[in-house]
Amino acid sequence: MEQFFGAATTIVIGVGGCLLYFFLTNLLLDRIFPASGPDISRNINRANAIRPWLFLFPALVLLALYLVYPLFWSVYLSVMDANGREFVGLYNYQWMVSDPKFLESMRNNILWLIVVPAFSTFFGLVAAALTDRIRWGNFAKAMIFMPMAISFVGASVIWKFVYDFRPEGQNQIGLLNAIVEAFGGTPETWLTHEIVNSFLLMVVLIWIQTGFAMVILSAALRGIPEETVEAAILDGASPLQLFFKIKVPQIWGTILVVWTTITITVLKVFDIVLAMTNGQWGTQVLGNYMYDWLVRGQDSGRASAIAIVIMLLVLPIMIWNIRNARREMR
Amino acid sequence: MDNIVGQKSSLTWLVNLAAAALVLLWTIPTFGLLVSSFRDRDQILTSGWWQSLFPQEASVQYRAGAPDTAVQEGGLYVISGNVFDGVAAGEVSAFGINSRDPAAYPVGETVTTNDGYELTVNGDGSYRLTSATPFEGTRGERIFVTSTQAPSFTTENFVRVLNAEGLGRGFLNTLTVSIPATVIPILIAAFAAYALAWMDFPGRALLVAAVVGLLVVPLQLALIPLLQLHLKAGIGKSYLGIWLAHTAFGLPLAIYLLRNYMAGLPRDIIESARVDGATDFQIFLRIILPLSFPALASFAIFQFLWTWNDLLVALVFLGSTQDQLVMTGQLKELMGSRGGDWEILAASAFISIAVPLAVFFAMQKYLVRGLLAGSVK
Numbered sequence: 001m002e003q004f005f006g007a008a009t010t011i012v013i014g015v016g017g018c019l020l021y022f023f024l025t026n027l028l029l030d031r032i033f034p035a036s037g038p039d040i041s042r043n044i045n046r047a048n049a050i051r052p053w054l055f056l057f058p059a060l061v062l063l064a065l066y067l068v069y070p071l072f073w074s075v076y077l078s079v080m081d082a083n084g085r086e087f088v089g090l091y092n093y094q095w096m097v098s099d100p101k102f103l104e105s106m107r108n109n110i111l112w113l114i115v116v117p118a119f120s121t122f123f124g125l126v127a128a129a130l131t132d133r134i135r136w137g138n139f140a141k142a143m144i145f146m147p148m149a150i151s152f153v154g155a156s157v158i159w160k161f162v163y164d165f166r167p168e169g170q171n172q173i174g175l176l177n178a179i180v181e182a183f184g185g186t187p188e189t190w191l192t193h194e195i196v197n198s199f200l201l202m203v204v205l206i207w208i209q210t211g212f213a214m215v216i217l218s219a220a221l222r223g224i225p226e227e228t229v230e231a232a233i234l235d236g237a238s239p240l241q242l243f244f245k246i247k248v249p250q251i252w253g254t255i256l257v258v259w260t261t262i263t264i265t266v267l268k269v270f271d272i273v274l275a276m277t278n279g280q281w282g283t284q285v286l287g288n289y290m291y292d293w294l295v296r297g298q299d300s301g302r303a304s305a306i307a308i309v310i311m312l313l314v315l316p317i318m319i320w321n322i323r324n325a326r327r328e329m330r
Numbered sequence: 331m332d333n334i335v336g337q338k339s340s341l342t343w344l345v346n347l348a349a350a351a352l353v354l355l356w357t358i359p360t361f362g363l364l365v366s367s368f369r370d371r372d373q374i375l376t377s378g379w380w381q382s383l384f385p386q387e388a389s390v391q392y393r394a395g396a397p398d399t400a401v402q403e404g405g406l407y408v409i410s411g412n413v414f415d416g417v418a419a420g421e422v423s424a425f426g427i428n429s430r431d432p433a434a435y436p437v438g439e440t441v442t443t444n445d446g447y448e449l450t451v452n453g454d455g456s457y458r459l460t461s462a463t464p465f466e467g468t469r470g471e472r473i474f475v476t477s478t479q480a481p482s483f484t485t486e487n488f489v490r491v492l493n494a495e496g497l498g499r500g501f502l503n504t505l506t507v508s509i510p511a512t513v514i515p516i517l518i519a520a521f522a523a524y525a526l527a528w529m530d531f532p533g534r535a536l537l538v539a540a541v542v543g544l545l546v547v548p549l550q551l552a553l554i555p556l557l558q559l560h561l562k563a564g565i566g567k568s569y570l571g572i573w574l575a576h577t578a579f580g581l582p583l584a585i586y587l588l589r590n591y592m593a594g595l596p597r598d599i600i601e602s603a604r605v606d607g608a609t610d611f612q613i614f615l616r617i618i619l620p621l622s623f624p625a626l627a628s629f630a631i632f633q634f635l636w637t638w639n640d641l642l643v644a645l646v647f648l649g650s651t652q653d654q655l656v657m658t659g660q661l662k663e664l665m666g667s668r669g670g671d672w673e674i675l676a677a678s679a680f681i682s683i684a685v686p687l688a689v690f691f692a693m694q695k696y697l698v699r700g701l702l703a704g705s706v707k
Contacts, residue, residue, distance in 0.1 A: 007506045010573055014514035022521055026611040051610055052531040059522035059581055066556060066578030067544050073555035084558075123352075130349040133342075140349050142694060144356045149690035150683045151639030153658045157665065157679040158363045161672060173378050173672070175362060207356065212701065219702050239341055268548050271641045275662050290550050291642070300554050307550040318546050325542040329535060 018058065025054045071311070077304035084300050092305035102306070105284045108198055109313075112269060112285065115199070117262040119206045121255060124213020128221055129243060131214070141218070145211035152208070152271030159204045160276055165189040194282040201283055204272050209265065213258045220254035221247060260317050267313050286310050367676035368483040374672045385478045387423075389432050392473045394457065397465030407461045413475050414455040420479035425451040432474035443471060451475060487677035495664070497678050500657040504682075506569060507644065507656055508637035511576035512630055518577070519584030519629070520622065524614050526585065527592040528600060538589065544582040552579070553646050560647065567654070572647040579643070580633045590703055591625035592618055628700025631693050635686050657682040 029050060033043035081088045096102045127144050131137040147155060164174030165187055172178040177187035191197050224247055232246045248255075270287035277283045279292065290306040293299050365379045373382060392413040400407045414420065424433035427443050435441050437453045447461040451473065459471060492498040525531075526538055556575060565571040595618065603613050619626075641658040648654045655663075661678055668674050690697065 004502070004506065006569060007510050010510045010570070011513050014510060014573075014577075015517055018514075018517040018521075022611065026609065030609070048529075049531065052525040052529040052534075055521045055525035055529070055610075055614075056537070058518045059585060062518065062574075062578040063541075063544060063581055065559075066575065067547055067552060067582070069559075070552040070555035071547065073558075074551050077554060127349075127352055130345055130352065133345050134349050137349075140353045142691070143353045145694070146360070146687065146690065147356065148697075149635055149639075149686040150360070151641070151658050151661075151686070153641050153661045153665075154639070154679045154683040157661060157675050158359045160665065161363050161366065161676070162359050164672070171377050173374060173376075175358070175378070175380070178378050178380075207359070210356070215698050215701050264546050268550065270550075271658075271662075274641070275665050278666075287548075287550060291645075294554060294646075300558075304554055307548065307554070310548045311551050314546050314548055318543050321546065322539045322542050326535065326539055329538065 021058065022054070025057075026051070029054065074304045074307055074311075077300050078308050080301050082297075082299040082301050088301065092301045095302065096305060096309070101279075101284055101289060104282060105279075105286045105289045105306075108283065108285050109267070111198060112202055112205075112266045113263060115202050116205050116209065116266045117259045119202075120209035120213050120262050121217075121258050123206065123210040124258065125217050125248075125255070127210060127214040128218035129247075132218055132221060141211075141214065144214055147208045148211045150208070152204075153275050155204050155208055156272050156275035159200075159207070160191070163190045163200060191277055192281045197277060197281055198283050201272055201276055204276075205266065205269060209262050213262065216254060216258050217251065220251040224250050260320065264314060264317060267310055286313075363676045363679060366672055367487055367680050368485065369673065370484055370486065371671070371673045373482075374676075382481055382483075385480055387476060387478055390475050390477055391429070391432075392475060394459050394470040394473055396470045397467055399470075400461075400465050405462070407464055409459040409465065409470070411457060412455045413451065413457055413473060414477075420455070420477040422451055422453055422455050422475045422477050424476045426474040427472070429472075429474060433476045445471065447471065449473065487673045488681065491674055491677045491681065495660075495674060495678065496652060497657065497660060497681055499652060500655055500660040501681065503654060504638060504656040504658075507572055507576070507648070508634055510573045511580070511637040512634045514573065515577045515580045515584050515633065516626055516630060519581055519588055520619060520626070521614065522581075523585050523588035523592055524610075524618055526589045528613075528618075529610065541582050541585050541589075545586060547582075549579060549642060553642075557646060567647060567649040569648070569654075572643060575643055575647050576633075576637050576640075580629075580636070583632065584629045587629050587700060587703055588622060588625050591622055595621055624696060624699060625703065627693065627696040628703065631689060631697050632700055634689060635697075638686055 029047050033047040033050075035044050035047070037043070077084050078092055079087060079089060081091075127141075131140045131144075134140065150158070161173075162175045163177075164172075165177055166172050166174075168187060172181055172187055176190060181187055190200055228246055228250065229242065232242050237246065268287055269285055270291060273279055273283055273285050273288040274291065279285070279288050286306055286309060290303050290310065293303040293306060297303070362379045365382060366374050369379065369382055390413065395409045395411050397409075400409045402408070413422065422437050424436055426432040426434040427441060427449065435451075437451055440448055440450045443449055443459075445466075447459050447465070449457065449459050449471070451457045455475070455477070457473060492501075526534060526541075552575075560566060560571045565574070599617060599621075600613060603617055608616070639658065641662060644656045644659055648656065648659075650659065657678075661675075661682055664671075664675055664678055
């Protein structure tokens with residue numbers, strides 16, 4: 001109860017405080033530079049120069065403190081020792097390149113980076129194309145989109161159950177092994193099976209991200225000018241040609257956006273690996289490895305160095321996004 | 331849109347079929363766990379969830395009442411009872427008297443056992459074992475029955491995880507985290523978005539670009555510095571800390587979404603309000619905020635889903651004591667400690683995903699709208 005009281009108070013203080021802050025500062029500004037009297041035009045100009053910063057102030061403080069400052073502090077920590085006390089230069093980075101677990105994480109992250117965006121986008125495109133043509137399309141979309149609302153941990157439980165293993169001779173209760181057995185194969189403990197297990201973890205993320213890809217691509221497909229489609233049909237294009245030669249090239253930009261957005265998600269992937277294998281059996285990824293060094297290893301130097309690597313991998317996409325956004329702003 | 335001239339109708343059924351296959355593939359894993367959360371432990375461990383939807387054939391070995399339970403009925407010694415013994419009742423389809431042929435006889439038939447007794451088993455599971463002489467030995471006769479059991483489900487798992495496994499508490503903790511973390515950033519972001527969309531000042535374009543850049547900063551980078559900051563500031567691992575963290579992490583998306591939306595509002599409205607002497611503060615509160623409701627709703631849903639489903643931030647910024655552990659954290663712990671107890675895992679998972687799913691289905695429209703506006707074009 002106490003904790004709800006705390007939450008309710010926080011909401012009231014947070015929202016009320018915000019309103020009060022904006023109200024009072026604006027009032028103050030109008031008092032200092034009143035829009036009347038002899039200096040009216042100078043006052044208005046001054047007030048207008050200051051007001052934006054009043055509006056921006058709380059957001060800027062939070063962003064600076066919680067996102068910008070950590071960026072630099074992480075770089076600093078990554079050249080310090082485990083407790084952040086002594087300067088060790090590039091030691092943490094040297095350790096990294098010779099650490100087999102880190103190399104394994106890099107290898108896996110690269111695999112994830114190729115497989116997950118590719119399959120999510122592909123399935124998303126197929127799902128968008130199919131569901132736009134059927135009468136129960138909205139229902140189908142909702143079903144494929146649904147995993148987006150499920151937490152990564154929840155999804156891990158769902159899929160771990162699919163991959164469950166019972167020794168041969170017992171009834172398989174995991175769907176995957178039951179199917180394998182039905183086709184005459186031998187059931188396996190899939191999650192300990194190196195290489196295969198990484199792909200099985202990727203399936204979980206593909207399953208979650210396909211809905212996102214579908215929603216965005218479906219909107220893009222609908223935005224295609226109808227004349228181009230009609231012209232192609234009149235020229236006798238088959239449905240497949242129509243799709244791949246007329247429609248897909250026109251939404252190429254959107255496909256790229258979807259791809260990069262999923263790439264960012266993949267780079268940060270953590271929960272799925274932690275919950276399903278905790279990086280054992282060759283499934284480690286950077287996100288989880290960083291957490292491992294932070295919590296189990298208690299080494300802020302190495303953990304920060306790994307975080308910096310993730311940041312460096314995100315950087316190209318970040319720059320690309322910024323350039324696109326600026327172009328859009330004219 | 332597509333059904334203009336020339337669409338071949340022969341393709342329609344193929345499209346329907348493919349879509350159906352895709353939908354099945356995407357829903358079956360969730361459905362399987364949902365079904366399992368309503369089955370009891372023994373059922374889950376002995377048969378696949380897909381079998382539970384249909385009547386089950388099961389072979390049961392049963393030992394009839396011991397010889398000393400026999401009663402005398404008109405010169406006959408009789409042992410009677412029910413092979414189901416009150417457990418999950420079903421229907422007997424056949425029975426037998428040895429393990430080699432457990433379904434040798436149809437129900438109702440009277441058979442002579444190896445020991446010379448007469449045995450009848452009925453469809454409802456009741457049996458009657460008779461003998462002209464007293465039964466010998468100390469153990470009852472073995473009866474083999476093939477029974478068909480109707481699908482049976484229970485809500486016991488849910489009751490159990492909510493109370494005994496402490497998930498009820500986790501539910502409250504999750505709620506405590508996500509509600510303030512959803513509400514508070516909205517107003518902060520809205521003011522900032524308005525400034526970025528409708529106010530002229532030097533450095534505006536740079537700030538917008540910075541927000542776009544911050545959208546993709548990996549959380550992992552912020553964890554250690556912020557944890558140290560919180561410990562130093564005396565906030566430590568507390569709800570206040572996680573509210574602040576979630577608020578700040580949600581801001582880039584919030585500002586970006588809202589700015590894009592507000593920038594698209596008609597210029598006339600705002601300018602005529604300015605001409606009428608309204609201040610920016612008034613314009614914002616009276617005009618922009620109400621008009622931006624769809625974008626506010628989109629962001630609120632995103633932020634709610636994100637904070638509710640988050641594991642990483644909760645693990646780092648909250649403790650693991652009972653009054654701070656959120657549901658995703660509990661679920662992760664359960665996967666480690668109760669890995670084989672699928673009845674517990676399934677029920678817990680469904681309790682934790684029920685709220686986001688409800689929000690998802692109720693507010694899908696806003697979620698889609700937000701996604702379309704939020705992906706950097």
